[in-house]
Structures are given as C-alpha cells and as structure tokens.
Amino acid sequence: MNREAQPPSAGAADAETQGEEAPSPPARTGSLAPLRHKTFRSIWIASLASNFGGMIQSVGAAWMMTSISGSADMVALVTASVTLPIMLLALLAGAAADNFDRRRIMLAAQTFMLLVSAALAVCAWLGWITPWFLLLFTFLIGCGSAFNGPAWQASVGEMVPRSDLPSAVALNSMAFNIARSLGPAIGGAIVAAVGAAAAFAVNAVSYFGLVAVLARWHPNRPERRLPRERMGGAMAAGIRYAAMSPAIGTVLGRALLFGFGASAVSALMPLIARDLIGGGALTYGLLLGAFGAGAVGGALATARLRAMATSEGIVRAACLAFAAAAAAAAFSSWLVVTMAALLAGGAAWVLALSTFNVTVQLSVPRWVVARALSLYQMAAFGGMAIGSWTWGMAAEAEGLPAALVEAAAVMAVCAALGLKLPLPRVGAANLDPRSGWVPPDTALDIEPRSGPVVITIEFRIREADIPEFMKAMAERRRIRRRAGARRWTLLRDLSDPEIWIERFHLPNWIEYIRHNSRITQADALATGRAWELHAGPDSPHIRRLIERHTDAPPDTVRPELSEPLTDARRFG
Secondary structure, eight states: OOOSSOOOOTTOOOTTOOSOOOOOOOOSSOTTGGGGSHHHHHHHHHHHHHHHHHHHHHHHHHHHHHHHOOOHHHHHHHHHHHHHHHHHHHHHHHHHHHHSOHHHHHHHHHHHHHHHHHHHHHHHHTTOOOHHHHHHHHHHHHHHHHHHHHHHHHHHHHHSOGGGHHHHHHHHHHHHHHHHHHHHHHHHHHHHHTOHHHHHHHHHHHHHHHHHHHHHOOOOOOOOOSOOOOHHHHHHHHHHHHHTOHHHHHHHHHHHHHHHHHHHHHHHHHHIIIIISOOOHHHHHHHHHHHHHHHHHHHHTHHHHHHHSOHHHHHHHHHHHHHHHHHHHHHOOOHHHHHHHHHHHHHHHHHHHHHHHHHHHTTSOGGGHHHHHHHHHHHHHHHHHHHHHHHHHHHHHHOHHHHHHHHHHHHHHHHHHTTTSOOOOOSOSOOSBOSSOOOOOOSBOOOTTOOOEEEEEEEEOOGGGHHHHHHHHHHHHHHHHHTTOEEEEEEEOSSSTTEEEEEEEESSHHHHHHHHHHOBHHHHHHHTHHHHHOOSSSOOEEEEEEOOOTTSOOOOBOGGGOSOOOGGGOOO
16 A cells, blocks of 8 residues: 555554553562563672762762862752753763664763762872862763763663563662662761762772673674764754653653752752751761662562552652651751651652653653653753752752752642643553555665655545544644654645645655654554545555755666555555
C-alpha cells in the first residue's frame, strides 16, 4: 500500500494520553533484581565507591565554607555550584550521549573529575583555598557530573531488561544514598580529625575503581546506519521533542518545582546542624546520614510501592512527606527529632526523583532518551540550583526556620499541582520504531545532503468526515514536527474540495530518512486515523520532491530506478 505509516487498528490509544495509570501489576522480580546482570552490577558497585568519595568531598567542601565564610548564602552556594553545571550543560551532554560512545563519555567525565579532585586536595593542603576558589573547584566537579549523568542513565536501559528498569533506576539512587548514609559521618570524622584536604584526597582516590571498570567494559554497539547529527541540531531535536510531548512537559515542570522546594533541606543542612541543633561537623554528618538512610529505604521500597500505587500517587505522597520533614526540621532543636524527620525526607526524595526518571525513560523512544533525561536533569537540578541560592538568601534575610517553612509550602504546592497536571501513563505505548519502512528508490541521483526535500500526501475526505480528519491531522502535525519535519501545512483544493494535501519539508535526504526512522509504532497508531478516513479508490498518494533553483543544473535521471515504486516501498 502507498502510505507513510501502517494504519492503526480502530480505537488505538494515543501515545501521549495523560492521567492516572492503573497500579503496575506485582513485580515478578524484586528491587535487587538488576544486580543479576554482570555489567550493571560491576558499574553499580564501582559507582557506589565513587559516591562515597563524593559525599566525603561534599562534607569537606561545605564545612570548609562554614570555616572560611560565615555567610549563609555562600554556604548554600556550595550546593548550587555543583548543580548549576548540570542545568547549563546537561542538554549538550545528552546530545553527545545519543550520538557518541556513551562509555567513552563516562570514562572521560570520571577522569576529569579525578584530576579536579586531586587538584582541589593539593590546593587545600597548601592553604590556597578562598571561598570563590572553592566554588570554582566544586563547579568543575559539577561539570564532570553533568556529562556523566545522561550517558550513565541512558546506558542503564541497555544493561537491564525493560521490566527491571524501574528497580535499576532506584538502585542507582540507592547507591548514592547508601553513600549519603555512611559517607557524611565518615567525612565529618575525617574533616574533624585531619582536615578538609584529606576529604578531598579521598574523593580523588575513589574515582580509580570506576575508571578501571569503564576502561574494561566493551559493550556491543549496534551498527550506525545514519551519520551522527550535528550537536546543535541534536540539541534542537531534543528540545523540540520535549516541547511537542505534553507528557514530558508535565514531568519536567513537576521535577523543577520539586527540586526547587526540596533543595532547601540539603543546602541549609550545615546551618541546621550548627544553628538549630548547636552541633559541629559530626552532627552535620549524622544529619546527612539520616537523610541518606531514609533514601535507601525508599529505594528498597520502590518495587513494592509501584505495584500498589500509581506514579502520581507516589509523587504526591513524597511531596507531602518532604514538606512535613522540612517543617519539622525548622522547629526542632533536638538531634534525634531532626534525624527522624530527615529519615522521612530522604525516602520522599528518592521516591519522587526515581519516579520522575523512570517516567521520562519509559515515555520516549531510544533515539532521544539521553536528551530527554538531560532535560529532566536540567529541570530537577536547575530547580535545586535556583532553590539553593534562594533558600540561602531567605535564611540570611528572614531566618533559617522561616526559610524551611517556606520550602515546605512549596512542596505542598507541588503535591497539589498533581490534581491539575498528573504524571502521564507509562509503559502502554509501543515506542519501538515502526516496522516495514525502508528508504524509497528514486528516479534521480540523490546524495545524502541533497535537499530541501518536500513531501506531499494527498487525501480524499468526505464532507461529513472533515471534523474528525482535522483532529487527526492536528495530531499528525505534532508528531511530524516532533520528529523533525519543518513548515508543516495542510492544504485544500479549491476546485475539488474533497482533496486535502499534507505538506512538510526536511532539510535534506538524510534528514528525511532520519525523520522516518524516528516514527514509532505508537506514533503510527496515533496518527493513522487520517488513512482510515481517506475515501479514494486507492491509498493516499505520496509525492517526494526536491526543491531546485532555476539556475541549478538539471537532475540526472537513472533509468533503472525510474519505474513506479513498489507497494512494499511506499511509506512516505
């Protein structure tokens, strides 16, 4: 048949349907099931060791800032300097992870962070550290994290089966939070006994294991059939996909608001330890440990909770629990009470962020997954970076308890927002590439960069079917543009009003092929209603045209390819 997408079965579900999904069926595997996969297990263990070093370094940096600067906003900027690069660089990192070898990107990022950490240790040992110098080093470490994150998270989906992905994401959070549970106490002891320089040195050493594991890992990469996208175009494609996907936009907005409100507790925790409880570095480590222990518990409970509740239900409960934790920390002067509140806050933290992460991964096709994850990181960590600065200034101007109460109010708003913008359903849409499409033969010599290419598809629509046809074409427009089409228009013939023509442009022939390779099974189902409404005796007629200027040389006809396309190759 002469069509650019296989027609759907009647009543096919929209790939972007939003709202409450039914609770997932009980998981057949437990929360630790992804560790059965050797590659994931090896990298996870090495990452755990690196996370320990990172937490020890964070304690050293935060406590050193309280020693060399008594300003609350400067202390909060230590957290902001790590998260800000993620907001600034994550999209570039995601585009690189979708176009280049993810293992090499992770290896380069880890090596860079090792060298920066070592330089920070040396400078601290020599007494060269100033507040802004310390922020520079933490900013550079954040740059390494920004490039490592999308590559690592996108690789998880290739290391474990789809059914284990939610547990694998939760295990990644658990690895960080196991380190958060024990690392801060160790870091506090190291800082108290030896000084911050030793904490920075321990962090530098912790990268060696992960670098070694990545150097030995040689994954099987599928053969690349299309040339790599240019980085600018790849970044634009990621933004365009998110902008044309209401489901992804909802996740990004909720993640940004959650990160903004939740950042208050982590950014102000050194001040909570010092001013509200009256402790020192060890107290700060204990508070971080309680927060991390709660996060570990939340990660272990992820599989069970996903079997019992919807994603939206989990996120709403997490927002309210975190609001309660922030409010309790604001009014408590007792270490035990504050630790109990932070235990609940840590569980809420990992449950919300891992749910956002899994929702993004299961809502986009593989060709754009790293870019979608990078946009999620930009939203969540951008919210954290802005929040860290905001709550630091609020604590400076209004007092620490007031800042924490205001952050709790933000978290309550994030929960209430779910009534209007619930998280989308995940897992129902088939995001595999549509089957059967092959690049068509042409009667003219076409090079990969030949273009622009213009596609027209001619439909015959009865007058009574026009309202439904217009609705179907609005969905086609969104999906076409999301996959890279430009200048999409819908035309009606003035001499024969039943004739409607869909028209869109691609920059060149290779982008035309790339566009069609991005159309998923779910896209074909969601947009195929237009084909069902076609009333002509044959299938809608497709023309593939190439723009030519009047002063350009004539195209060369290849006689062997000048016959009409076969039915098997007419897809658009």
